[in-house]
Amino acid sequence: MSGDVARTLSQDDVATLRHDLRTPVNHIVGYCELLLEDADGDGYADRRARLQGSLRAVREALDMINSSLAPGGRDVTQNDIDALYERLREPQARITELMSGILEPREAHDDAGFVEDVGRIRHATEQLVAVQRPAAVVHTEIASSGVNRNADAIPAARGTILIVDDEINNRSVLERHLNRQGYDVTCAGDGESALAEVRGSSYDVVLLDVQMPGMDGHEVLQRMKHDVTSRDIPVVMISATDDLSTIAACIEAGADDFLPKPFDPVILRARVSACIEKKRLRDLEVDYLRQVELVAEAATAVEGGTYEAGSLARVAERGDALGRLARVFDSMAAGVKAREQRLQDHVADLRREMDEARRHVTESSEDQHADEGALIPGEMFANRYQIVRVVGRGGMGMVYKARDRELAEDVAIKTLRGNGMTDDPTVLERFKTEIRLARRISHRNVVRTHDLGEHDGAYYVTMEYVEGITVRDLIDMRGHLSVPSTLGIAQQLAASLEVAHEQGVIHRDIKPQNMLLDPDGVLKVMDFGIARLAQHTSTLTQAGMVIGTPAYMAPEQLLAEEVDARSDLYAAGVVLYECLTGALPFEGTSPIALIAKVLHTVPSSPSTRNAEVPLPLSGLVMRLLDKEPAARPGSARELRELLAEVG
Amino acid sequence: MQRVLLVEDNEMNRDMLSRRLRKKGFEVDMALDGAQGVKMALSGAYDIVLMDMSLPVIDGWEATRQLRAAPETRNVPIIALTAHAMAGDRDKAMDAGCSDYDTKPVEIDRLLLKMNTLLASR
Numbered sequence: 001m002s003g004d005v006a007r008t009l010s011q012d013d014v015a016t017l018r019h020d021l022r023t024p025v026n027h028i029v030g031y032c033e034l035l036l037e038d039a040d041g042d043g044y045a046d047r048r049a050r051l052q053g054s055l056r057a058v059r060e061a062l063d064m065i066n067s068s069l070a071p072g073g074r075d076v077t078q079n080d081i082d083a084l085y086e087r088l089r090e091p092q093a094r095i096t097e098l099m100s101g102i103l104e105p106r107e108a109h110d111d112a113g114f115v116e117d118v119g120r121i122r123h124a125t126e127q128l129v130a131v132q133r134p135a136a137v138v139h140t141e142i143a144s145s146g147v148n149r150n151a152d153a154i155p156a157a158r159g160t161i162l163i164v165d166d167e168i169n170n171r172s173v174l175e176r177h178l179n180r181q182g183y184d185v186t187c188a189g190d191g192e193s194a195l196a197e198v199r200g201s202s203y204d205v206v207l208l209d210v211q212m213p214g215m216d217g218h219e220v221l222q223r224m225k226h227d228v229t230s231r232d233i234p235v236v237m238i239s240a241t242d243d244l245s246t247i248a249a250c251i252e253a254g255a256d257d258f259l260p261k262p263f264d265p266v267i268l269r270a271r272v273s274a275c276i277e278k279k280r281l282r283d284l285e286v287d288y289l290r291q292v293e294l295v296a297e298a299a300t301a302v303e304g305g306t307y308e309a310g311s312l313a314r315v316a317e318r319g320d321a322l323g324r325l326a327r328v329f330d331s332m333a334a335g336v337k338a339r340e341q342r343l344q345d346h347v348a349d350l351r352r353e354m355d356e357a358r359r360h361v362t363e364s365s366e367d368q369h370a371d372e373g374a375l376i377p378g379e380m381f382a383n384r385y386q387i388v389r390v391v392g393r394g395g396m397g398m399v400y401k402a403r404d405r406e407l408a409e410d411v412a413i414k415t416l417r418g419n420g421m422t423d424d425p426t427v428l429e430r431f432k433t434e435i436r437l438a439r440r441i442s443h444r445n446v447v448r449t450h451d452l453g454e455h456d457g458a459y460y461v462t463m464e465y466v467e468g469i470t471v472r473d474l475i476d477m478r479g480h481l482s483v484p485s486t487l488g489i490a491q492q493l494a495a496s497l498e499v500a501h502e503q504g505v506i507h508r509d510i511k512p513q514n515m516l517l518d519p520d521g522v523l524k525v526m527d528f529g530i531a532r533l534a535q536h537t538s539t540l541t542q543a544g545m546v547i548g549t550p551a552y553m554a555p556e557q558l559l560a561e562e563v564d565a566r567s568d569l570y571a572a573g574v575v576l577y578e579c580l581t582g583a584l585p586f587e588g589t590s591p592i593a594l595i596a597k598v599l600h601t602v603p604s605s606p607s608t609r610n611a612e613v614p615l616p617l618s619g620l621v622m623r624l625l626d627k628e629p630a631a632r633p634g635s636a637r638e639l640r641e642l643l644a645e646v647g
Numbered sequence: 648m649q650r651v652l653l654v655e656d657n658e659m660n661r662d663m664l665s666r667r668l669r670k671k672g673f674e675v676d677m678a679l680d681g682a683q684g685v686k687m688a689l690s691g692a693y694d695i696v697l698m699d700m701s702l703p704v705i706d707g708w709e710a711t712r713q714l715r716a717a718p719e720t721r722n723v724p725i726i727a728l729t730a731h732a733m734a735g736d737r738d739k740a741m742d743a744g745c746s747d748y749d750t751k752p753v754e755i756d757r758l759l760l761k762m763n764t765l766l767a768s769r
Binding site: 018019022023025026027028029030031033034037062071120124158319 | 657666717736751753
């Protein structure tokens with residue numbers, strides 16, 4: 001205990017003591033009142049009297065505490081405290097006596113709850129005068145240099161503070177004040193040890209004396225602000241001088257505030273808590289931004305196909321909008337991933353089916369019988385392309401594999417029948433426009449169109465060369481395809497149509513012959529932009545000549561009405577029907593008979609022709625084949641989503 | 648039945664007050680620190696919160712500020728309870744967003760009057 005009995009206690013000390021004394025008082029009052037409420041009835045007269053006596057005594061004690069330690073009242077000295085403790089002994093003794101007699105009647109012991117509560121009152125009564133007085137608080141001795149962590153730190157500290165001051169008394173006073181306010185305090189006696197302490201630690205505030213021997217506060221501040229591990233810790237400068245220019249220099253160098261010596265406890269408390277609040281908000285902001293970054297990284301991972309479900313779990317725990325975003329994002333990403341996985345499974349099935357088909361077919365693709373007027377392997381075409389071989393023959397012309405000598409890569413060349421292909425400059429211009437649009441389509445499921453050229457009066461289109469087989473070949477080899485293989489084709493076809501339609505390109509001639517499968521099972525749709533020409537070439541009117549086949553054409557296309565994206569969806573429906581059943585939905589002995597059926601009859605559904613076709617998929621194909629464009633799915637994107645649902 | 652959340656770290660205070668409130672017909676749940684108090688109150692299950700101010704983890708003032716910031720608890724009455732009885736305590740509690748304030752030792756009738764007034768005005 002301090003020998004200085006006239007020492008005045010600080011307001012903080014008084015408040016702490018008042019709190020510590022009122023707590024047991026509170027317990028005594030509360031339990032006495034509780035037991036009084038239960039002590040109703042004639043048999044409890046003695047119990048009631050004792051409890052009422054205790055209540056009177058404890059209220060006297062409360063009055064003593066309030067009058068001696070009034071908030072905002074006169075100065076309190078150690079003498080006053082000693083006197084208060086002496087006075088409290090009287091009501092304390094009275095309560096102890098009253099409570100010791102309350103358990104006298106034997107029956108009182110039968111009520112365990114009652115005995116327990118009396119025990120609590122007795123315990124609180126003992127606490128009343130056992131409360132530690134402020135002067136008895138043990139103070140940690142601090143070394144003149146180096147760092148000494150206060151062993152009395154309050155477990156759930158309000159913040160951690162480093163005090164840097166070469167004066168032991170200054171450190172000690174500050175430390176005690178801050179400890180009282182619930183902070184975890186560490187002290188350093190010089191600049192070097194302060195810097196060593198802040199590095200790698202997470203202090204909430206540093207209180208830094210300006211004038212110190214050796215490294216002064218100004219230099220410590222500068223070094224802290226140059227170090228990434230310490231530059232975000234708020235610093236409050238402590239200055240005994242009224243040297244405003246020093247303080248201004250410190251603030252300019254990054255100090256958050258300053259505290260003049262001798263300091264006022266109220267100002268100390270206010271500035272420290274303001275700094276801690278500021279740091280808390282900044283930490284929250286940093287944390288928030290880091291979590292926003294995590295969400296952005298997750299978006300990149302989804303694009304790159306490397307997103308792991310649940311990687312946003314920590315962000316998703318937040319109760320705010322960012323947390324909601326993370327939760328929604330995670331579940332959407334999981335959905336996308338599951339969908340991609342299904343597509344991959346379907347494509348794997350497709351690849352197996354392609355391998356199977358190849359094993360059962362003799363090498364007939366090398367049949368290279370000469371076509372009249374066809375280019376010969378080895379021949380140069382348009383001074384740039386060396387013909388390798390014929391890879392296809394279509395209504396509009398021949399398709400060759402050729403070597404582009406300028407770019408040293410393989411291309412496919414499609415020649416468009418030269419003889420009087422078109423004389424109409426408007427039609428030709430529209431065709432060129434469409435080819436230009438088609439060239440912009442860059443998608444893994446679309447054969448890339450390179451160029452439109454003219455050679456010897458005939459037009460040709462060069463395209464990406466894809467080694468593979470057409471869906472036509474695959475159906476012919478297999479009879480019909482399995483449901484997963486068909487879904488693999490359907491998903492990829494829908495994806496290619498989606499991207500083309502978004503660019504304003506309608507295919508107009510979707511059919512298995514125009515759909516290539518590379519060895520990995522990746523579908524490549526070709527001839528985007530080319531079919532438009534077919535509708536306008538004079539060859540259409542040539543006797544016995546039919547461009548394409550009406551079997552894949554939508555009713556509105558056959559009737560030369562307005563054609564839009566939904567006409568391609570109809571054709572996709574025919575292709576899927578054929579994949580699933582090995583047959584066309586409509587067949588006729590002549591083109592006219594076929595057209596009549598397309599326009600007027602409803603085909604039997606795929607599931608009636610092949611029992612393995614699930615009803616939802618069969619229903620979707622039938623929707624695609626609807627004669628009314630409005631009854632079909634509205635877009636390729638919608639088709640893709642519907643396919644994801646059925647597959 | 649009105650549901651009360653009592654946020655109090657002192658075991659005896661919790662025991663005492665919860666028993667007295669239950670006797671008066673309240674349903675009482677208890678939280679042991681400010682953070683637990685906030686978490687429980689945010690469930691929206693309580694009609695009124697009795698908040699001790701000197702609490703571990705986060706103190707009663709901060710807990711009150713957080714509850715006032717959340718839409719679920721913005722309008723739930725909060726009565727601050729403190730043994731400090733400092734001159735500025737009442738203002739500090741009201742500034743933090745408490746609806747009313749009472750000092751310990753608790754006078755049960757006074758507290759009930761405050762609680763009932765706040766509950767009636769909801």
